[in-house]
Amino acid sequence: MAGKAGKQSRPRKAEKDEEEQPLLQAVLVADSFNRRFFPISKDQPRALLPLANVSMIDYTLEFLTSTGVQETFVFCCWMSSKIKEHLQKSKWCRPTSPNVVHVITSDLYRSLGDVLRDVDAKALVRSDFLLVYGDVVSNIDVSQALQEHRQRRKMEKNISVMTMIFKESPPGHKTRCEDDDIIVAMDSKSKRILHYQRAQALKKLHFPMNIFHSGSDEFEIRFDLLDCHISICSPQVSIRLYETQNQILGNQIHMHVTKDGYGACVSNLLMYDTVSSDTIRRWVYPITPEANFADQEGQSCTHSRHNVYREPGVSLGHGSQMEENVLIGRNTMIGANCTISNTVIGANCVIGDNVTLDRAYIWNRVHIANDVKVKQSVICDNVEVKHGVVLNEQCVLAYNVVVGPDITLQEGTVLSMHHPDEEDDEDEDEFLSDDDVGHSKDKTKQKGSLFNPAEVGSEGKGYRWKTSSLDDTEEDELAECIWGLALNPDPESDSESEVSEGSHDLGSHPASPELDDVKVFQNEVHGTLQRGLDENISCDNLVLEINSLKYAYNISLKEVMQILIRVVLEFPFHQQGAQISTAQYSSHLLPLLKKWAPVFKNYVKRPQDQLDCLASMEEVFLERETHWAALVKVLMSMYQLEILEEEGIMSWFRQSTTTDKSQQLRRNQGLLKFIQWIEEAEESSEGDE
């Protein structure tokens, strides 16, 4: 009853809001910044993949429009031209559309941070906006969350930067794949998120103590939430992102938990499977297949009992049965004696006799011959499956593949027309436009004709898709990536799949970033500083850049500082070669330290930071025994620049060290003198008081 009343009052409320508030805007990120869906997303951007025969981005736009968004900015990067073309043809770009869609493309976006920075730079949003990914399927009514968000902002100006929307779904729920398991600690009164962490099937979880000292006396730690990847952000969010993470986590992210409605993000194929079946089972009502909300010609289908949907022109052979939860696209022909259940079939497919399909997702123009069995698999456009093929669970046949005849594909097989070796070639330019893909296709053709009949059958075409190495374990990992963690949920590989997620969500505590990321980050920081030096960029901008890199690679604050120190200290070696003398080294380094002092000051604030900073300096110098003399000069100048304070240096010096080498370092003549000098200075200042 209460729910009903809420629903009824909703439109009125929304209208009122619109009168009071400026128009509601949304930022839709039509790129996932990861390669989860490879090799499928090699040919088609993820946002355009069909889910129940409608592109995913259409679901997202429909969701935004129905919540009253009037202006949407679609940011795309990977294959942006395809997305643009799709949107221009869709109903969203018609002049009568209540939601004005702007497409913004750039090949330079590498993370959500880049997009938000661009939003800020172009001054696109004027007030609170919705931030969603291009693969969100939802019918959640965000108006209540929006109101809460606005109220919070009114009460405490600019304190709340973001409200994330969560859906209640207990563990074991099918829309929860293990990748997305999260643990959230929240303040139950203010609904503020204190801690957000991916659970990743970890046995032990750590919560920083300080979150429980934040003044509130009621906390909730929840494991029954599903991140819908929908957030309401303030225009300041992009600016705030550059400030320290603690602040973001501590003060500024709130949450809204909804029980009604449906919201999920298609982050891997397992989720694709679940969300498709939920759509067909009408959980996302009123976004249902027969509603034809994308308003495409000839897509209207009929809905009959047991959730069987048929678009016009479907023909069904004698004795064929559509058992339940079936959606069949227009002009698809199905032969005799087929059994179809929990399946989506696209348009213009031809399916032979005696075919069994269960949880199959068959896209457009697929030919399936007689006596084929398919279980929980995805078959992309223009695939041909020949006579007698059996696809076991979690197979993927990417675009244009031919399989068979008479072959059984093992669980988790991924076949693609892209040769796995291309992977390496394309590694650097993965975000380039379609031309490159076309180019690589040509390459495939050149290499072609060498299909392995054991993999694709005697008449088959396609390669078994693998990650760069041919290792067996790596293959498993790939299947995990594309299907989520269903295949082998062992905790070790979990963190790896998290890396593939990249900066999937804001403000998440990274469990521990992989070494690769740290390396890449270090190189990036080095590049940034180099550029800063060459182009004389101001320190403030450098800080901004480093911070955005930090989000791009999901690096914690402490690590940022360590890496920064390392990069700066090694800077002269990079510039002048590793063989320079100590004197040359310090003469190069000291001006740099002076120049970048504000950068350091930004990161070194608390006493603990100083210790960390000193520890990483020590680490660097331990590697280069010959330059120990320079350490004193570095410490001296850092001290003079007020980056380090005497207490910090003293406590570092007095730390009991374990290795001989670091003890040796501490016994260095110059250092001892310096310490003595500091001690005296301290005493004298104390004496003054």
Added chain:
Amino acid sequence: MDGWWGCYNTVLIADKQQKKSRIHDPGEVSVWFRKCSSVQNQRFTETLVKMPGADKETDLSERIESFLSELKRCGSGAGSLRGSAETARETTALLRRITAQARWSNAGDLMEIIRKEGRRMTAAQPSETTVGNMVRRVLKIIREEYARSRGSTEEADQQESLHKLLTSGGSSEDNFRQHFAHLKANIIEAINELLTELEGTTDNISMQALEHIHSNEVIMTIGRSRTVEAFLKDAARKRKFHVMVAECAPFCQGHEMATSLSKEDIETTVIPDAAIFAVMSRVNKVIIGTQTVLANGGLRAVNGTHTLALAAKHHSTPLIVCAPMFKLSPQFPNEEDTFHKFVSPHEVLPFTEGEILSKVNAHCPLFDYVPPELITLFISNIGGNAPSYIYRLMSELYHPEDHEL
């Protein structure tokens, strides 16, 4: 019980006679409406004439588009967010706008335009039959106005013999090509009359309440119908009676109904749906609303109504359906795919249930079909009718050619 039946039948017959006399003179009804709305009409036509001509077309299509999307989205719970009366009014107002602003030179063009938009509107929400009904009403108005402009009597058109229908074929359609200067104004005026009729439907129905509800009766109803609500409240101003409200799970609109009734000092009891049969023996009359009245006199009504109707039949309790004329649809109950409406199973099996969701299929249908033999009487804004009379009303309201849009 017997005595009651007798009294009831007389009412029924009286109603029928009244009805017949009125129906035989279709002019009378419209004249009456014209009288009460003439002032309003003038204002409507004036504003419409003065509309700036510049971006009329885009403005119109924008309006249609927003109406369509609203239709598509309405009804995330049971029924619709708005009452169907409101939908009917909005549809008619939109059709009036189309008539006024779209480009057409003769009645044939206009009918084509309206048919096209009508098809889109009905496709947007097939379960909301009111929209289609209003489109048919407007088409009928155009036909009548065209015939009047041509000078032929409506009566002749109405009573076309089988022979005439067979021989003339689509010739009447060709005749719609003739151009008349005043046609537009006439049609708009007639649509305005229709709008005024729509405004008054609920009042017209609740006016008849005292004829049906007597003192100290026990009335049963199910779910929430705005028409029934007004009907009972109207009766409560003069009489004391007791209302049992079946809660109508899973959306439990019955709770709202009960709250609303009890605010008007009506003695109200909410019962679960399972208790309908048990309580029925005490009930004197069942009064329900409906979503649609089908062409065979059956109902498409909120879930649980069939149970209620069967229980009423078993106890020989009269079942009265309050349904304004705009709910009368030329649809038959065999059109399976548009008949049903399934919403999110969330109410049946909450999404938070967890693991079980992947193992079961949950369905949440909204409507029941109630066959005409279970219904005693329809009360519409133009009086009471038996289900067997519905076919006749259907031919009064809609032109046979418009049944399929």
